[in-house]
Amino acid sequence: MKISLIQMSSxxxxxxxxxxxxxxxxxxxQGEKPDLLVLPEHFDWTGGTVEDKRAAAxxxxxxxxxxxxxxxxxxxxxxxxxGSLLERRPGDDRIYNTSVVFDARGEEIGRYSKIHLFDITxxxxxxxxxxxxxxxxxxxxxxxxxxxxxxxxxxxxLRFSRLFDRLASFDVDxxxxxxxxxxxxxxxxxxxxxxxxxxxxxxxxxxxxxxGSYPAPDGERRFMFGHxxxxxxxxxxxxxxxxxxxxxxxxxxxxxxxxxxQMIPMREHRRSIDRLPVRLVGPPLR
Numbered sequence: 410m411k412i413s414l415i416q417m418s419s420x421x422x423x424x425x426x427x428x429x430x431x432x433x434x435x436x437x438x439q440g441e442k443p444d445l446l447v448l449p450e451h452f453d454w455t456g457g458t459v460e461d462k463r464a465a466a467x468x469x470x471x472x473x474x475x476x477x478x479x480x481x482x483x484x485x486x487x488x489x490x491x492g493s494l495l496e497r498r499p500g501d502d503r504i505y506n507t508s509v510v511f512d513a514r515g516e517e518i519g520r521y522s523k524i525h526l527f528d529i530t531x532x533x534x535x536x537x538x539x540x541x542x543x544x545x546x547x548x549x550x551x552x553x554x555x556x557x558x559x560x561x562x563x564x565x566x567l568r569f570s571r572l573f574d575r576l577a578s579f580d581v582d583x584x585x586x587x588x589x590x591x592x593x594x595x596x597x598x599x600x601x602x603x604x605x606x607x608x609x610x611x612x613x614x615x616x617x618x619x620x621g622s623y624p625a626p627d628g629e630r631r632f633m634f635g636h637x638x639x640x641x642x643x644x645x646x647x648x649x650x651x652x653x654x655x656x657x658x659x660x661x662x663x664x665x666x667x668x669x670x671q672m673i674p675m676r677e678h679r680r681s682i683d684r685l686p687v688r689l690v691g692p693p694l695r
Contacts, residue, residue, distance in 0.1 A: 411445075412659060414656070416635055417619060419455040423474070429654075430477065444488060449492045449617045450563055451492070451494070452474070453467070462504065466505075474491075482514070483514060488510070490585050492508060493523065493564075504543055512554070521548070522547075524572065557582040557613075559583045573610050577676075583613040588618045591633065599634055599636060611673070615638075616639075621652075642666055
């Protein structure tokens with residue numbers, strides 16, 4: 410399967426972001442087209458206040474970002490994993506961080522809403538509180554395309570190996586992780602986590618990030634790490650971007666999946682450990 414990742418630098422400006430997304434998607438589909446095109450997290454909107462995000466959230470289906478990607482998939486004949494966009498749902502005051510996947514005819518295959526929300530304090534003291542405006546999703550999503558079974562995650566989900574373990578139980582061949590990692594967390598954790606997930610769950614991993622910077626509500630600039638990656642089941646980097654807007658791609662060879670899984674048959678070795686007793690020596694758990 411040929412896959413292409415689009416690394417963007419989105420801003421709190423939907424029109425700007427959608428023009429950027431369209432231009433890069435069209436560029437990626439020139440010449441030999443990929444089977445699957447991937448956008449980053451928040452390709453439609455990044456930054457702004459809580460109120461800005463609520464106002465920017467759009468309908469799925471029917472929203473401007475949704476319709477742009479659907480029409481591009483139909484026009485180009487390429488399936489698109491539309492990173493994530495801000496979704497509002499009728500009758501719900503909350504908004505969601507949602508990936509939408511379209512087939513090569515522009516038909517929606519399905520969608521996934523981010524489960525783990527980014528509520529952290531970075532090393533420089535900056536606070537990120539995604540849950541102030543975004544609600545957590547409550548369902549995993551696995552789909553098939555070009556002979557590959559694909560699992561979905563978004564950004565902060567990357568840190569939670571149990572999510573990947575559950576996806577692995579459905580025999581996924583590829584996990585796609587649209588992201589907007591911060592510069593501070595990304596420089597120490599991004600590549601390590603991406604390669605670890607590919608190795609421990611013996612799958613390809615496509616991690617598609619945001620780069621550049623955007624204005625925070627307090628006027629400071631928040632910097633994104635970029636460095637989108639395509640990684641094979643042995644943990645090798647097939648393609649990688651730097652810290653600027655970019656297109657990267659690779660051909661995923663499913664025979665490599667079979668080879669790695671035969672050499673180290675983790676699927677046969679995996680045991681359920683959730684209900685195993687624990688012998689604890691030391692102070693009681695808090």
